[in-house]
Amino acid sequence: MTHLFTLETTACGLSWFTYKIFDFIVPTNVPDLFPTRNCYTDLRRKLSLFSGMGNSNSCSNHLGIPPAKGPNAVGCSDFMMDHTVKGTFFRLYYPCVACEEAEKPDWIPSKEYFYGLADFMNINRGLSEMIFNYLFGSFKIPAAMNAPYKQNGKCPVVVFSHGLGAFRTLYSAICAELASQGFIVAAVEHRDESAAATFFYHGKTEEPEEKEEESQLPKPNHEAPENLVEEWMYYRSLKPGESEFPLRNKQVKKRADECMKALDILIQMNSGKKMENVLGTKFDWMTLANSMDLCRIAVMGHSFGGATVIEALCEEVHFKCGIALDAWMLPLDDEIYVRVKQPIFFINSEKFQWAGNIMHMRKLVPRDSSSTQRKMVTIKGTVHQSFPDFTFLTGNWIGKILKLKGEIDPQVAIDLCNKASLAFLQRHLGMDKDFNQWDHLIEGKDDNLIPGTNVTEIP
Known part of the structure; x- marks a missing residue:
């Protein structure tokens, strides 16, 4: 399958190497991450043409994740409830008190996430860390870390689910924009082994002796809470001969459960209950008391996270709608479609979808439906990678070479996604009595949006 967006992370860095080095870091048994199976030869040939063009500064020094456009400054903080693997872990984005000197968090929180991306892409960890850190180590998320929450009425709530091989920070352009528009957004980091990497803690029973073979293992670069030992969980690929559906179906159910747990924590925070954050961040979580509009709660996700949206809507009535x-519909049971009652909005890229996948979406959005409750649009000139932040952090020329960058400008693509998402949320959470923007979008009056899908070969 083609959950490919992490491949863009290697783009400029691969121009350092000749095709022989590329052969070393991308073995021949790599999963089918490219759109076509025979593109490795073509890719090596093309990359060799650029091997003398210098380091990534030549293609990335003008790049970065754009700041949010809404009227509110954006803050973020990490929360972990229960230090074990059964606990809940998310990054919260929220409207904050503006502070120009506030610290902005790293886009990639620690080197272990580089290792996770390498595992997901089936490439060498050591070389990938060097490449990824060189390319993206200095990038920041456009939000103020642990900034004070801005008290300004009650905020609607969104729980966000990341895609396969991603983690909680990779959709900051979407999450920060929603926060700037007055939403409180919890970006869950899933612990079902579908994330590139995540971590939790276990009790410290005794001080282990460092073995020689363990001396080269990744070392945590942040301090673990007292009496706890940090433990990392990395992406789990399919085993030889393993069928994909049973694994993904089990994972999507756990993902939905994690989204519901995150929502439950937010509800408790809103009630004023003191919640212990294992991470001990500086953010005062008690300031969120009575800050949320619990009648206006949505769930949103990308790719595998999109399937998680459907599963979560089926299981949790507090989610009033989903985006x-x-x-990616494969993980879902067939019987789930008739059980989902809430409004749903599918926003698709033009280049990723295929007839079989759309056919499953059509069970929720019938072709002849005139209802505004269930809609589908396609953003012209986009690819699967147009939704996560990677699209902002790779040069246009290398993105075109790898065929992983859309024809539309990345900023335009994400602006359209955010605009459409906001219009849907305002319409179906009852936030705005003027629905002209929503009607404008679904009627195809925007030149870059296709009502429905561009995929026509549907049985």
Whole structure:
């Protein structure tokens, strides 16, 4: 399958190497991450043409994740409830008190996430860390870390689910924009082994002796809480001969459960209950008391996260509506479709979807439906990678070479995604009595949006 967006992370860095080095870091048994199976030869040939063009500064020094456009400054903080693997872990984005000197968090929180991306892409960890850190180590998320929450009425709530091989920070352009528009957004980091990497803690029973073979293992670069030992969980690929559906179906159910747990924590925070954050961040979580509009709660996700949206809507009535970005429908049981009652909005890229996947979406959005409750649009000139932040952090020329960058400007693509998402949320959470913007979008009056899908070969 083509959950490919992490491949863009290697783009400029691969120009350092000749095709022989590329052969070393991308073995021949790599999963089918490219759109076509025979593109490795073509890719090596093309990359060799650029091997003398210098380091990534030549293609990335003008790049970065754009700041949010809404009227509110954006803050973020990490929360972990229960230090074990059964606990809940998310990054919260929220409207904050503006502070120009506030610290902005790293886009990639620690080197272990580089290792996770390498595992997901089936490439060498050591070389990938060097490449990824060189390319992206200095990039920041456009939000103020642990900034004070801005008290300004009650905020609607969104729980966000990341895609396969991603983690909680990779959709900051979407999450920060929603926060700037007055939403409180919890970006869950899933612990079902579908994330590139995540971590939790276990009790410290005794001080282990460092073995020689363990001396080269990744070392945590942040301090673990007292009496706890940090433990990392990395992406789990399919085993030889293993069928994909049973694994993904089990994972999507756990993902939905994690989204519901995150929502439960937010509800408790809103009630004023003191919640212990294992991470001990500086953010005062008690300031969120009575800050949320619990009648206006949505779930949103990309790719595997899109399937998680459908599963979560089925299981949790507090989610009033859902937005699925380029959803991957394979993980879902057939019986789930008739059980989902809430409004759903599918936002698809033009280049990723295929007839079989769309056919499953059509069970939720019938072709002849005139209802505004269930809609589908396609953003012209986009690819699967147009939704996560990677699209902002790779040069246009290398993106075109790898055929992983859309024909539309990345900023335009993400602005359209955010605009459409906001219009849907305002319409179906009852936030705005003027629905002209929503009607404008679904009627195809925007030149870059296709009502429905561009995929026509549907049985």
